[in-house]
Amino acid sequence: MIGISSTLVSSVEYLKFLQSILQVIATDSSPQSVYPLLQENLDKLDENLGQILQFWAKETLPQLQPKEAEYFVLVLFKFSKLIQQFPLGNIASNLEIAIAAYEVIATVFTLEKFPQDWAMTQNNLGNAYSERIKGERANNLELAIAAYSNALQIRAKSAFPQDWAATQNNLGIAYLYRIKGERADNLECAIAAYHNALQIRTKSAFPQDWAMTQNNLGIAYLYRIKGERADNLECAIAAYHNALQIRTKSAFPQDWAMTQNNLGIAYFYRIKGERVENLEQAIAVYSHALQITTKSAFPQNWASTQNNLGIAYFYRIKGKRVENLEQAIAVYSHALQITTKSAFPQDWASTQNNLGIAYSERIKGERADNLEQSIAAHKNALQIYTKSAFPQDWAMTQHNLGIAYSERIKGERADNLEQSIAAFRNALQITTKSAFPQDWAMIQNSLGHAYCNRIKGERVENLEQSIAAYHNALQIRTPENFPLDCLQTARNLGNLALENNNWQLAIQGYALAIQAVEQSRNWAIDEERRQEIIANSINVYNKIVQACLNLGEIKKAVEYTERSRAQRLVDMMASNELYQGGNIAPEVEQHLQDYEKIQQRINLMRFGAIPVLAGSSHEKMSLGTGVKQAHQSLTREDLSAYEEEIQALEAQKQQVWQQLRRYDPVLAGQVQVEHLHWEQIQQLIEEPTTALLSFYTTKEDTYIFALFKDRKTQVLTCERQGLGKLQDWILDNWFRPYVRTNSKWKDKMGDFLQELAERLQLEKLVGQYLEGIEELIIVPHLALHQIPFAALPMKADGRGQKAEGKEEDKAGGRGQEAGGKEEDKAEKEERIVIDQTRGLAFNSKSSKSSPTKHVTKITYLGDRFRIRLIPSCQILHYCHQRPPIEGQQMGIVEDATEDLPFTNFECETLAQIYQVPSEQRLQGRKATVKSYQKLAQQVQILHSSHHAKSNPFQPLESQLSLGDGSLTLGQLLTPSWRMPNLSEVFACACEVNFTVTEITDDLLTLATGFLCAGARSVVSTQWSVEDLASALLAIFYYKNRESGMSRSQALQQGQIKLRKLTGEDFTQNYQAQLNSHLLQKLEEVNTAKQQAQAEGDQAASHKWLTIAKKLEGQQQSLQSLGKKDFPFDHPFYWAGFVAHGMD
Structure with a gap:
């Protein structure tokens, strides 16, 4: 029996408890045996017990024999470990008792007599000090580090490798949280200690210990200051994932949950990857x-994780902001159910601080009241977070309080801003650049914002303080390390400078912001997210252009306009350039095959047999498959299932597309697309008689930059023609009328183009800047991509030109109806479509035009200049970089659905001009998707004359209609559709270059798809073009090309010839041939x-009957054309054809 000294009779209850607990431990030291007794005596687990223990040991130990003393402290050692880990009672008191016991043990287990036991005691004493609640946290951690260092004097790697590794791990924890010394150096010491531990704690030998140290290493990398922040976070995530290989939910549920929580923190702070997905990962x-x-x-732990979850919801991007903020407030409130001020003061303060942040951003409720709630919560936190006890937390809460005061509504605005600045200054007392660089930069940004808005003091001095603070923040918030933070601060600096007419400083700020945007975009691996990043920051590009112009830096302004436009298209083109050599990775090849197979299934369903409702007047029509279909009407339920199956295939195809794009070398970050510099842009202008006109619309104005080979760059400002006044006006008066009621759009075309020319100050542009210029390379912007620039009138007498009346009612086009989103359903339903024609017919009921014999004399922009359009200079640059092509072999794809009256006439003429062999001429059903692909890869000139349709709302589904299905833009943009030897494409079909561009200005059309696939030049169409006019223009174009004209000149002269073709000339030179052609086709x-x-094939019979009626109608229309002065004078017939790319 261990004796009890009579000097402690006054503390007999404590002594009896000590006696009983030590006797139990001497018999059975398991927690199951000891913890019930501790729980029964919670009232005695206080600091008195530790003091009595030390006093009693001091009196008793000298009286014991050495062996008895050794036995006593061995039992006491077990007691210390158990009380240290005991989860009940007052944790702070439990740790004080453990520390008192370890100090007693150290008097017996000395370094000299019991080095190994002394080292073990020092290690555990270090653990107790590391976790200690009472006393100064900074001092406790110093004592812990000292104890671990003592232990390592004995616990050498060679002699006691496991113990050495355990103490290294513990030392790492102490350095991780150390307050004294430089924070950056402390974290390096922590990482070094963890790496030391992992030399012994391998996954195979000590899997649990390995996982524990990996988890700790992840924490150290999470907070590391030295090195690249983005890389450190990746190391943290990797370490947590390592830990989770062992810490599974089933084997170690509590450790698994702890590491999951830590992993959530790392994903929350992650820089690489997409911010939106990182936050979703954190929440998950x-x-x-x-x-x-x-x-x-x-x-x-539940409350701690709830707190972290609240932070993630606060910053969440997905979902509605208002709901995310309410969710954050709710989970913070949950956490406060456990983390009360009395029980867990630190956690309570942390959650109060976070709650304050959430209320400062809250959308629901009254803004003024929310800010008062925010201020109150932050002040609550400061009751615990004092400067002396928790300096870092105190500083962060001061910062958050400063933000709340800066936005406060109640009270005097000037006084609130002074309170805000004072709080930020308080925060900077602790949050130094060397110790907490990222937080220091954040506070500097907030301080800059407060000084920018400050009312008291001198305005000039306040602005200087603001600028200095922003510059301080940008020392840390660089585009490479913290792109999102850099964007925030650099944009603030740019805005301040722009508002105060400091153009140079504005450019510096916005330039940094743009670098940050582009860095974020480069790190994003999802195509849609890359678009969002540009779209959300487009105002930064607009403002730097404005600042550059204000400073007279026109060249720099042009460079920045290029950096903002068509980046998705540029990425695709850059990727396809890499595939021109023919090397495609196996995984990419597999996705390409999957994509093609799904498209083939869709084609088979859509084109193999088109079902109709039972009772409908139309039967199923077999379209180009050669398969006879028995007539079978479908119920509405059958048709619904049919449509659902197609929609499911479309969704599956979209998923494969996204997977395919993830292998893209540009999206994967393997290739960085370099932006063009001024010199590279100017090199695109090869002749002194060529001008490049770059249009750029900001919120307020539209700028037209005129670039020349050997002249000074000029800029024309179309004032008050910004996004709303010009771009929305174009959508309302051009795009939407075309989609809804094509005839009204055509009737008003002349009025619209005249007003547009006036808005763009066309006369001034040509008269002042384009003297001596013969060719224009035009870079449109946004809705201007849809404008037929060649048809912009140069004189006022072109206003109000009308269509020529009912004769057009039967004219056929070369397209089909465009698809769209649900919100555009009304627009789609109003389009009048003649089934299986090149495009739209005109609804005579809605047309108010009347026949006219008078044609006004108009000079168009296309009369004065040859015109080429390009989506961006970068796209044209890629075309120029492609090697020259030998040969001029033509391939022809014609009338794949066998229902276009004049396409065969057109293509037969071209085949004779170019001597096209039959194997390079795909007629009717022979024009399958596969044969089209093969032909496009063999020839240098591809003439594609058939149906097409644009889907402006889902541009990747825009398609060329072929004999066995569709060739979509999505397919054209994949590596399997490389056409490296294709010099030019003439897509004589409808809407090949028709779409609506988003704010990112990506022109995703079939025309640009051909450019991406490898073509150097494309002639395409802006709308649904008329069949006969298209055939004649194509013939004129190729005859001009044969005579030696460039592409743009051939198109220009072809359009002029078609426009000036008289009814008399038409009758003399073309009518007989065309009549003969129609008669032959009607006979066939x-x-x-x-x-x-x-054969009883009702579907085929119906198809041929429809085509026959169309041919008969065209025979009648053909006769009327000769009676008109100029049957093709209206811009509708000729202006929709545009040239892209090289000349």
């Missing part, structure tokens, strides 16, 4: 942790119809 892993860390089982169609009737 916090939710995982809460599966184990429940309120009842682990209340404190009637033969096919009779054969289908004989």
Whole structure:
């Protein structure tokens, strides 16, 4: 029996408890045996017990024999470990008792007599000091480090490798949280200690210990200051994932939950990858942790994870902002159910601080009241977070309080801003650049904002203080390390400078902001997210252009206009350039095959047999597959299932597209797209008689930059023609009328183009800047991509030109109806479509035009200049970089659906001009998707004359209609559709260059798809073009090309010839040939119809009957054309054809 000294009779109850607990431990030291007794005596687990223990030991130990003393302290050692880990009672008191016991043990287990036991005691004493609550935290950590260092005097790697590793791990923890010394150096010491531990704690030998140290290493990398922040966070995530290989939910649920919580923190701060997905990952892993860390089982950890989850919801991008903020407030409130001020003062203060932040941003409720709630919460936190006890937390809460005061509504605005500045200054007393660089930069940014708005003091001095603070912040918030933070501060600096007419400083600020935007975009691996990043920051590009112009830096302004436009298209083109050599990775090849297979299934369903409702007047029509279809009407339920199956395939195809794009070398970050410099842009202008006109619209104005080979760059400002006044006006008066009611759009075309020319100050542009210029390379912006620049009138007498009346009602085009989103359903339904024509017919009921014989004399922009359009200078640059092509072999794809009256006439003429062999001429059903692909890869000139349709709302689904289905833009943009030897494409079909561009200005059309695939030049169409006019213009174009004209000149002269073609000339030179052609085609169609009737193929019979009626209608229309003065004078017939790319 261990004796009890009579000198402690006054503390007999404590002594009896000590006696009983030590006797139990001497018999059985398991927690199951000891913890019930501790729980029964919680009233005695206080600091008195530790003091009595030390006094009693001091009196008793000298009286014991050495062996008895050794036995006593061995039992006491076990007691110390148990009380240190005991979860009940007052944790602070438990740790004080453990420390008192370890100090007693150290008097017996000395370094000299019991080095190994002394080292073990020092290690555990270090643990107790590391976790100690009482006393100064900074001093406790110093004592812990000293104790671990003592232990390592004995616990050498060679002699005691496991113990050495355990103490290294513990030392790492102490350095991780150390307050004294330089924070950056402390974290390096922590990382070094963890790496030391991992030399012994390998996954194979000590899997649990390995996982524990990996988790700790992750924490150290999470907060590391030295090195690249983005890389450190990746190291943290990797370490946590390592830990989770062992810490599984089933084997180690509590450790699994802890590491999941830590992983959530790392994803929350992650810089690489997409911010939106990182936050979703953080929310997901916090939710995982809460599966184990429940309120009842682990209340404190539950509250901590709830707090972290609230932070993630506060910053969440997905979902509605108002709901995310309410969710954040709710989970903070949950956490406060456990983390009360009395029980967990630090956690309570942390959650109060976060709650204050949430209320400062809250959308629901009264703004003024929310800010008062915010201020109150931050002041609550400061009751615990004092400067002396918790300096770092005190500083962060001061910062947050400063933000709340800077936005406060109640009270005097001037006084609130002074309170705000004072709080920020307080925060900077602790948050130094060397110790907490990222937080220091954040506070500097906030301080800059407060001084910018300050009312008291001298305005000039306040602005200087603001600028200095922003510059301080940008020392840390660089585009490379913290792109999102850099964007915030650099934009603030730019805005301040712009508002105060400091153009140079504004450019510096916005330039940094743009670098940050582009860095974020480069790190994003999702195509849609990359677009969002540009779209959300487009105002920065607009403002730097404005600042450059104000400073007279026109060249720099042009460079920045290029950096903002068509970046998605540029990425795709850059990627396809890498694939021109033919090397495609196996995983990419597999996705390409999957994509093509899904498209083939869609084609088979859509084109193999088109079902109709039972009772409908139309039967199923077999379109170009050669398969006979028995007539079978469908119920509405059958049709709904049919449509659902196609939609499911479309969704599956979109998923494969996204997977395919993730392998893209540009999206994966393997290739960085370099932006063009001024010199590279100017090199695109090859002749002194060529001008490049770059249009750029900001919120307020539209700028037209005129670039020349050997002249000074000029800029024309179209004042008050900004996004709303000009771009929205174009959408309302050009795009939407075209989509809804094509005839009204055509009737008003002349009025619209005249007003647009006036808005763009066309006369001034040409008269002042384009003297001696013969060719224009035009870079449109946003809705201007849809404008037929060649048809912009140069004189006022062009206003109000009308269409030529009913004769157009039967004219066929080369396109089909465009698809769209649900909100555009009304627009789609109003489009009048003649089934299986090149495009739209005109609804005579809605047309108010009347026949006219008078044609006004108009000079168009296309009369004065040859015109080429390009989506961006970068796209043209890629075209120029492609090697020259030998040969001029033509391939022809014609009338794939066998229902266009004049396409065969057009293509037969071209085949004779270019001597095209039959194997390079795909006619009718022979024009399958596969044969089209093969032909496009063999020839240098591709003439593609058939149906097409644009889908402006889902541009990747825009398609060329072929004999066995569709070739979509999505397919054209994949590596399998490389056409490296293709010199030019003439897409004589409808809407090949028709779409609506978003704010990012990406012109995703079939025309640009051909450029991406490898073509140097593309002639395409802006709308649904008329069949006969298209055939004649194509013939004129190629005859001009044969005579030696460039592409733009051939198109220009072809358009002029078509426009000036008189009815008399048409009758003399073309009418007889065309009549003969129609008669021959009608004979072929009637033969096919009779054969289908004989075979009982009702679907085919219906198809040929429809085509026959169309041909008969065209025969009648053909006769009327000769009676007109100029049958093709209206811009509708010729201006929709545009040239892209090289000349």
